[in-house]
Amino acid sequence: EERAAREVTHISGRGADGATFEVQLTPDGSPARNFAFDVTPSRFVTGLITERGVCAATEEGLRGLFPDLAG
Incomplete structure (x- = not known):
């Protein structure tokens, strides 16, 4: 589009x-x-690029980069 x-x-x-x-x-x-x-289907997303680095596109991956924000 x-x-x-x-x-x-x-x-x-x-x-x-x-x-x-x-x-x-x-x-x-x-x-x-x-x-x-x-919107890209989630099955095609294997990683996330953030201001703190690259991680797996999973909750665990994000928690590893952002432990201070994990609830």
């Missing part, structure tokens, strides 16, 4: 007056592609 290019070439924000407005992030005419990703 490909989503609208405008989603990556523009951003909405709030001005000092509280009003919301849109700002263009890229030069006029810049090409952009915005691919959306489908």
Whole structure:
């Protein structure tokens, strides 16, 4: 699936007056592609890449990297 290019070439924000407005992030005419990703079936995921390293795509693998968050 490909989503609208405008989603990556523009951003909405709030001005000092509280009003919301849109700002263009890229030069006029810049090409952009915005691919959306489908959900990958779990049987195809064997590992996870995290800010703490790589682990098996299992609860045990995650607990090994994040023991401080394990409940």
